[in-house]
Amino acid sequence: xxxxxxxxxxxxxxxxxxxxxxxxxxxxxxxxxxxxxxxxxxxxxxxxxxxxxxxxxxxxxxxxxxxxxxxxxxxxxxxxxxxxxxxxxxxxxxxxxxxxxxxxxxxxxxxxxxxxxxxxxxxxxxxxxxxxxxxxxxxxxxxxxxxxxxxxxxxxxxxxxxxxxxxxxxxxxxxxxxxxxxxxxxxxxxxxxxxxxxxxxxxxxxxxxxxxxxxxxxxxxxxxxxxxxxxxxxxxxxxxxxxxxxxxxxxxxxxxxxxxxxxxxxxxxxxxxxxxxxxxxxxxxxxxxxxxxxxxxxxxxxxxxxxxxxxxxxxxxxxxxxxxxxxxxxxxxxxxxxxxxxxx
Amino acid sequence: xxxxxxxxxxxxxxxxxxxxxxxxxxxxxxxxxxxxxxxxxxxxxxxxxxxxxxxxxxxxxxxxxxxxxxxxxxxxxxxxxxxxxxxxxxxxxxxxxxxxxxxxxxxxxxxxxxxxxxxxxxxxxxxxxxxxxxxxxxxxxxxxxxxxxxxxxxxxxxxxxxxxxxxxxxxxxxxxxxxxxxxxxxxxxxxxxxxxxxxxxxxxxxxxxxxxxxxxxxxxxxxxxxxxxxxxxxxxxxxxxxxxxxxxxxxxxxxxxxxxxxxxxxxxxxxxxxxxxxxxxxxxxxxxxxxxxxxxxxxxxxxxxxxxxxxxxxxxxxxxxxxxxxxxxxxxx
Numbered sequence: 001x002x003x004x005x006x007x008x009x010x011x012x013x014x015x016x017x018x019x020x021x022x023x024x025x026x027x028x029x030x031x032x033x034x035x036x037x038x039x040x041x042x043x044x045x046x047x048x049x050x051x052x053x054x055x056x057x058x059x060x061x062x063x064x065x066x067x068x069x070x071x072x073x074x075x076x077x078x079x080x081x082x083x084x085x086x087x088x089x090x091x092x093x094x095x096x097x098x099x100x101x102x103x104x105x106x107x108x109x110x111x112x113x114x115x116x117x118x119x120x121x122x123x124x125x126x127x128x129x130x131x132x133x134x135x136x137x138x139x140x141x142x143x144x145x146x147x148x149x150x151x152x153x154x155x156x157x158x159x160x161x162x163x164x165x166x167x168x169x170x171x172x173x174x175x176x177x178x179x180x181x182x183x184x185x186x187x188x189x190x191x192x193x194x195x196x197x198x199x200x201x202x203x204x205x206x207x208x209x210x211x212x213x214x215x216x217x218x219x220x221x222x223x224x225x226x227x228x229x230x231x232x233x234x235x236x237x238x239x240x241x242x243x244x245x246x247x248x249x250x251x252x253x254x255x256x257x258x259x260x261x262x263x264x265x266x267x268x269x270x271x272x273x274x275x276x277x278x279x280x281x282x283x284x285x286x287x288x289x290x291x292x293x294x295x296x297x298x299x300x301x302x303x304x305x306x307x308x309x310x311x312x313x314x315x316x317x318x319x320x321x322x323x324x325x326x327x328x329x330x331x332x333x334x335x336x337x338x339x340x341x342x343x344x
Numbered sequence: 345x346x347x348x349x350x351x352x353x354x355x356x357x358x359x360x361x362x363x364x365x366x367x368x369x370x371x372x373x374x375x376x377x378x379x380x381x382x383x384x385x386x387x388x389x390x391x392x393x394x395x396x397x398x399x400x401x402x403x404x405x406x407x408x409x410x411x412x413x414x415x416x417x418x419x420x421x422x423x424x425x426x427x428x429x430x431x432x433x434x435x436x437x438x439x440x441x442x443x444x445x446x447x448x449x450x451x452x453x454x455x456x457x458x459x460x461x462x463x464x465x466x467x468x469x470x471x472x473x474x475x476x477x478x479x480x481x482x483x484x485x486x487x488x489x490x491x492x493x494x495x496x497x498x499x500x501x502x503x504x505x506x507x508x509x510x511x512x513x514x515x516x517x518x519x520x521x522x523x524x525x526x527x528x529x530x531x532x533x534x535x536x537x538x539x540x541x542x543x544x545x546x547x548x549x550x551x552x553x554x555x556x557x558x559x560x561x562x563x564x565x566x567x568x569x570x571x572x573x574x575x576x577x578x579x580x581x582x583x584x585x586x587x588x589x590x591x592x593x594x595x596x597x598x599x600x601x602x603x604x605x606x607x608x609x610x611x612x613x614x615x616x617x618x619x620x621x622x623x624x625x626x627x628x629x630x631x632x633x634x635x636x637x638x639x640x641x642x643x644x645x646x647x648x649x650x651x652x653x654x655x656x657x658x659x660x661x662x663x664x665x666x667x668x669x670x671x672x673x674x675x676x677x
Contacts, residue, residue: 037484112489173354175518185604186657189648190612191630197636199380275493279616282495283631297496306499307507317496324491332487332558 021299026259029338038333043338044326052140059118059134063291065106067129103127106309121339124311126296127303135291136315142292143274143323146208150273150325151266153212158219159255159262165220167250174224181217189214193276197285204287207280210281211273219265226258260338267331293320355662362658367419369650373643374418378411380639397655427644432636437644441626448614448625452652454541455548455610463511463553464599467560468592474565483561486554495615498547498620505543544621549614551646555609559602562596570594600664605658 015022032038051058101119109124121130166176196210231254232234240248280286281294288295293316300312402408407418421427427437466486470479506516516539567573568591576590577583615627622628626645633642 019377037487079500092494121439182361183365183368186369186650186654187609188646188653190615191607191627191646191649194615194630194634195376195642198637199376260669271491275491278493279495279612281618282493282616284635297493307503313499313503317493320493320496321491325488328487328491332483342573 027273028337032333035106035333037329038332038337041326041333042327045320045330046327048140048323050261051137052144055137055141059131059137060122061131061134063130063134063138065131065134067103067107067131082148106305106312108309109311123315124309126299126309126312127305132312132315133298135296136319138291139293139296139316139319140162140323142204142290143277143320146204146211146277146292147274147323147327150208150211150215151270153208153215154219154268154269157212157338158216159223159258159263161216162220162223163227163250163254163258166224167246167254169224169228169231177220177224181220184214184217186216190279193280194283194285195200197280202285202287204290207277207286209274211276215269215272219262219269222261223258227254230254230257243250244262260334264331264334264338267327267334271327271331273322273328274320293317295341353395354665358658365654366611366651367416368421369654371415371645373422373647374415377418377639377643379463410470410475415553422647427647428640430641431638437640440629440641440647442626444626444629447623448618448627448652450537450620451541451544451548451623451625452614453608453615454545455552456607458545458549459610460599460603461554462549463556464560464596466553467557467599468564468587468595469559470557471564471588471595472492472568472591474561474568479561480555487559488553489550490554490558492551494551496548497550498543498617501543501547502620516543531598540623544617544623547611547620549586549618552606552609552613556599556602559599560595563598564591567591567595573662597664600660607653607660611653615649619645 014091046214106124106127107121107129110119110121112119114293121131121133123136126132126135126300161177165174168174193207196213197206200206200210236249236253239253246251277286277292278294278297281292282301284298284299286292286295294310296316300306302308306313384434390440399408406414409417425438427441429435430437430440466482470482519576572594573586573591576586581590603655611627614625615630617623619631630642630645630649633639633645
């Protein structure tokens with residue numbers, strides 16, 4: 001090994017070895033960076049992923065925390081915060097009420113610091129006295145999990161079927177897959193998900209599966225169309241002539257070229273999954289053991305505080321919108337990157 | 345004069361496909377019903393019933409017959425609009441559906457027309473002026489609104505316009521008509537329904553217009569530089585004629601394709617919006633029937649929403665012939 005080779009960093013060597021790939025990725029990233037909407041979406045998404053991962057450190061309270069019902073205990077300093085655990089709940093409650101300083105939940109934001117002021121809940125509390133901000137932060141875990149899992153699963157089903165359908169275009173395999181897709185398109189999306197979830201049991205896994213049953217269709221249709229045109233290219237013919245098997249041609253030569261398209265639809269499917277989960281939760285079809293933004297909104301409805309607790313109503317809706325929008329932003333910007341002739 | 349080469353053969357073929365899809369929908373519903381734990385006898389069951397009565401009940405509902413016979417009866421019953429009885433009232437399911445279907449169609453039709461009018465006009469405008477501030481701002485706004493959950497935007501509208509907190513207590517909180525509608529004259533009834541329609545249709549419009557806009561915008565961007573636009577300009581035609589008659593008309597075709605997805609999107613939205621605004625339609629019926637485990641009603645409501653999609657798809661396919669004279673119809677496609 002010459003001294004010159006040693007001087008080069010690992011990165012430089014990789015760069016030289018895969019020069020073509022490096023250049024095309026750099027061009028793609030450069031074009032994506034021109035799309036301000038896409039960069040904005042990516043930043044929101046990264047922010048939410050960090051929030052979800054660091055939830056225990058970011059959240060001001062644990063999920064079990066309940067705001068105290070009594071602000072000033074006066075002479076009864078040994079009165080418990082939560083009367084339901086007291087030896088004599090009725091007596092405890094009566095004493096609290098007589099002190100005149102009780103607080104009813106949901107309560108608006110309070111920025112107390114435990115030295116005279118009541119408690120710290122920057123986005124207020126819900127009907128049980130738990131901190132809205134903490135639930136919001138933990139809720140990002142559920143939302144991202146459902147969005148990404150449903151998006152990835154749709155791609156895992158839709159992309160291979162689209163590749164197969166396109167590569168064997170105009171054969172019975174293609175015909176069969178196309179008829180199945182046609183049929184599935186006839187089913188209304190949300191009603192189907194509602195019926196499936198209600199019939200199979202309301203769990204997060206069932207919700208994801210029900211979403212995927214419908215959302216792989218778009219992936220398959222688009223990937224099939226792209227494969228139909230790619231398989232006529234000369235490099236596919238060259239691979240065929242040199243004796244490559246069908247599997248090799250599809251996965252080694254065609255698959256990498258449909259990958260960017262697959263990412264666009266992955267992002268869109270994720271956005272749809274996030275919104276669908278919120279809609280299901282609104283209807284009461286959500287796993288209530290998980291903290292999620294949709295569940296928070298379902299609770300504000302069932303407890304009847306929709307028009308009275310803005311601190312509880314606004315944040316979950318804005319978070320759902322932000323997450324779904326970030327997926328859409330990334331997806332549609334990728335689309336513009338892929339079709340440079342139509343981008344501004 | 346709009347010329348079309350709408351052939352009988354094409355329409356017949358599309359109709360046959362539609363019927364096939366409806367049949368598949370029926371089969372799927374049957375499988376779903378059979379896959380559910382327990383059967384109707386368990387739902388209606390009184391624990392004090394003895395084995396004999398249970399058997400009698402099962403015989404009455406035909407549950408002791410072989411599966412293929414049950415399936416044939418299921419298809420025959422649905423094909424003749426016999427959906428059985430609701431589990432929590434004495435009404436026939438078909439009566440409940442017949443009352444609710446027109447109400448859903450009113451909301452659905454209004455939302456569909458509004459979304460596509462606003463979406464297409466915005467798309468034409470943004471696509472024609474691509475890269476400008478209007479285009480970028482409109483694109484960002486559209487995508488953001490597209491990500492708002494239907495029920496949440498509904499609550500926001502109610503909060504502002506119906507709940508009196510912002511001094512705009514002008515629109516009703518929900519329902520389709522004011523109470524005692526039977527005493528209204530026909531004209532009053534129409535105005536009253538329209539008055540109640542503003543917020544539900546508005547919610548669907550605010551979220552959904554971006555769907556048509558996104559497709560129209562992309563399609564319009566591709567048309568802007570086309571040679572025939574250049575020609576039209578060179579002939580000295582007024583800019584608005586070039587934009588709408590030459591540009592927009594040709595860019596409209598992909599929007600018709602997107603309408604198929606758009607229809608499904610509006611149906612999803614209707615289910616939610618009907619629930620938020622207590623609009624007495626099929627979507628709200630489906631939700632309440634599911635939550636009450638009233639399966640005859642739930643499955644029939646789901647079936648009708650599916651039929652609605654199939655019918656709209658059929659109409660879109662036919663509308664295609666008016667839009668794109670290049671597509672060959674009737675031949676094997």
